[in-house]
Amino acid sequence: MEKYLINPNQKIGKINKDIYGHFSEHLGRCIYEGIYVGDNSKIPNVNGMRCDVVNALKDMGLPVLRWPGGCFADEYHWKDGIGPKESRKKMINTHWGGVVEDNSFGTHEYFELCRQLGCDTYINGNVGSGTVQEMSEWVEYMTSDGISPMAQLRKENGQEKPWKIKYFGVGNESWGCGGNMDPEYYGCLYKRYNTYCRDYSGNEHINRIACGPNVDDYHWTKEVMDKVKHHAQGISLHYYTIPGDTWEHKGSATDFDTREYYKTISKAYRMEELINNHLAVMNSINPQKWVNLVVDEWGTWYDVEPGTNPGFLYQQNTMRDAIVAALTLNIFNKHSDRVIMANIAQTVNVLQSVILTDGEKMVLTPTYHVFKMFKDHQENTLLGSYITTDTINNAHSAFPQLIESASVDENGVIYSTVANTSATKSSKIKCQIADTKVSTVKAQIITGDIHDMNDFNSPDVVKIVDFTDFRQLKDGFTANIPPCSVVKFVIE
DSSP states (O other): OOOEEEEEEEEEEOGGGGGGGGEEEESSSSSSTBBBTTOOSSSSSOOOHHHHHHHHHHTOOEEEEEESSSGGGGGOGGGGGSSSGGSSSEEEEETTTTTTEOSSSOOOHHHHHHHTTTTTEEEEESSSSSOOOHHHHHHHHHHHOOOOOHHHHHHHHHOOSSSSEEEEESSOTTTTTOOOOHHHHHHHHHHHHHHOOOOOSSSOOOEEEEEOOBTTOOOHHHHHHHHTTOOSSEEEEEEEOSSSSSOOOOOOSSSOOOHHHHHHHHHHHHHHHHHHHHHHHHHHHOOOOOOOOEEEEEOOOOOOOOOOOGGOOOOBBBBBHHOOOHHHHHHHHHTTTTTEHHHHOSBBBSSSSSSSEETTTEEEHHHHHHHHHHHGTOOEEEEEEOOOEEEEOOOOOOSEEHHHHHHEEETSEEEEEEEEEOOOOOOHHHHEEEOOOOOOOEEEEEOOOOOBOOSSSSSTTOOEEEEEOOEEEEEEEEEEESSSEEEEEEEE
């Protein structure tokens, strides 16, 4: 029996709710059809936003939404997306599918979506093909409460009061699709662009996010940190879990064997290594820790579903993805002292989505249910915790069978989330909670075969259900954690 220790006396720090953030790009059917259907759609909507999708995302507890990209951000010119929809400029989305982007979803629509969701905002600016003036005027348009040309233009377009921006990304993937820059060059460019992204009276302070590394590019982190440490509140990290060996053959989302399952989990677990190593580089440059880490693109990336546009990145979602989500969120919780935000890619119909749509139909994915299960951690205090566990070895790396985190809310209720990454082996645990007399324990579970998924014909194969295979103790509980499962314990 594995030992699981939770120490309520060891209060490590607050788990920022924004760790549970999401990412919506103008890519495939994420925005259009997935979230936004327009005012005249037969699909029930409020100001063009799908009611079913908005309600599901609210119920899941979405705290912050990144927009408009991604690679799309560095070819997006914001003035094309304001004013009367019939007069907005059309463009070809050269990054994603070569389809026509009519700009009917722009700045005003994004803030309306966030209003309906009740979430904070994270906007990514255009450094790759945009000018300093363009970015500066966009920030002014959105946040200025004074007398200025952009504030007046916003009012003419129907928005009297400025909006609030919590985070602003100065460029995206500047090492790649955002301009193929060297880190030294981008670091200097960041300081130039950031100088003119001012804090206006309508928005007291914007958290600026610098473009950070791709996966394990520690040189990029070092050089950019050296330039921006006095000027940024966060630096981004992008890491996708790709089981295939090449970009052309990433592997199927649904047709995989146990070997490939374990390969996927081992690659997902690499997030622990990347966070530790990048933080070490950041701390060597900035021991005062002014700059935090933002993992604003993460998740699984497979080959697109057969018969779909390869530029739309549409993929299904199985229990394998639920395990990836659970282990990753537990890792983020454990690093919540320095990881202040993360954004899974992407919210609807793209990559590791929490929702899939097909016309009027909507289905919630296994990943959705993980986020909903974990939402109780948001804004809680991370507790010291440790679990003994077997190690799963495969041809690529070793990783723990059990991955957990624990937190406590303001009322003293403890939440523990445990992921069993094994495809076949259950695990018995004995949890002891230091200096605590337990009065009640309740639990929920998400579990199934590694291939189980929800589709439009069978939308409830994977879902959250009550878990009863545990026994309450005076100071904790014992439990049998099934294979390929995610369990949440609520302890009072």
